[in-house]
Amino acid sequence: MTQTSDAILARMMALHPKIIDLTLDRVWRLLAALDNPQDKLPPVIHLAGTNGKGSTQAMIRAGLEGMGKSVHAYTSPHLARFHERIRLAGELISEPHLTEVLDECYARNGGENITYFEITTVAGLLAFSRTPADYTLLEVGLGGRLDATNVITPEVSVITPISIDHEQFLGNTLAKIAAEKAGIIKRGVPVVVGPQPEEAMEVIEATAARLGAPLIAHGQHWHVYEERGRLVFQDENGLLDLPLPALLGAHQIQNAGAALAALRHLGADEAACEAAMLNAEWPARMQKLKTGPLIEAAPEAELWLDGGHNAAAGVALADVLAKLPERPTHLICGMLNTKDVSGYMAPLAPHVASLTAISIPDEINTLSAEETEAAAKSVGIEAGTADSTLAALKAIAAKDPQARVLICGSLYLAGHILRENG
16 A cells, blocks of 8 residues: 555654754755755755744745746744745645655654644755756744754745744743844855844844944834835835735735845845745634635625734734725634734734634644634623534624634644635
């Protein structure tokens, strides 16, 4: 019987007792056993940060493809299928190719301890090294300094906005978290820096200075803002007047700025920069659902999906809701028990009519629906619970058929929705 990628991925989960164990030793060992594929990649753009990595990467990819370039892209976590993590020269990796590289990595690892993220990242690097392309986009999984992607010397590094998240792994202050993210900065390699809290920026500047890495920093070397429904970007090469990003939200203006700064560094012209704005797609970032069983269950409702899950994401989402045409907005929310739930919900409170809490299906770390409901009530949101997204949606639509409904709170919930509603 032919191995499937799912079967190999399941075996890989058992190779280490912990899901996260930050060190690069196991990665270097396996890369050496595979003849160091990380040294055979097309030029790399390496992205770290707490918020906006995926959106920024999507815009950079759209811009490079607008220049006629072929682009590898690595991202995590996946939403519906693992294959989303590995994009080879613009296309999602095929099942046979994924199975082949996973099997090879599993065999070469020889049963040694290695985490799931580490061995699957190595599989991605192996696939990238064997497929021709012009660029490789690598998104950090967690932190930066000890992340499994941090085994390359990039053409340019990008650090998107940093905020408090994953404190149990990265530290409990912005400075400590910034030090981990700044760990992707390499000697002499330019680093594009998005807007940062002062505490984080000081750490990034000190690291860049120590390593002689030229800074391309927001507010110093580039500026970006919205004016009269257009995006204006300015750097030392001049001013660009562009369409607003296809990705919704004021926070996407800053992400667009970082993407444009990186693209300009790589020699992109205005047409490529326009493509970055118009052609970027990033699922579960204020994604409007248009087909599937959920749409059929509430055909008159306006249905959105967002996977943001920390306090900064709550602020960004609130800003998007404030700018949408007026319509009663109801949340269906499921969150993990590792997140700042009240911090996420508080900014949303003024913009929503109700919240229906659910437990995330098949997720061991889900917050119970009752706990999510209590958190919503604690910040002044009218809240209840439901057994499923579908049940919640039907109840909302029964009271208000033309409601705006936003399913939110977790990438894991977003992935479940995309799988079930596909």
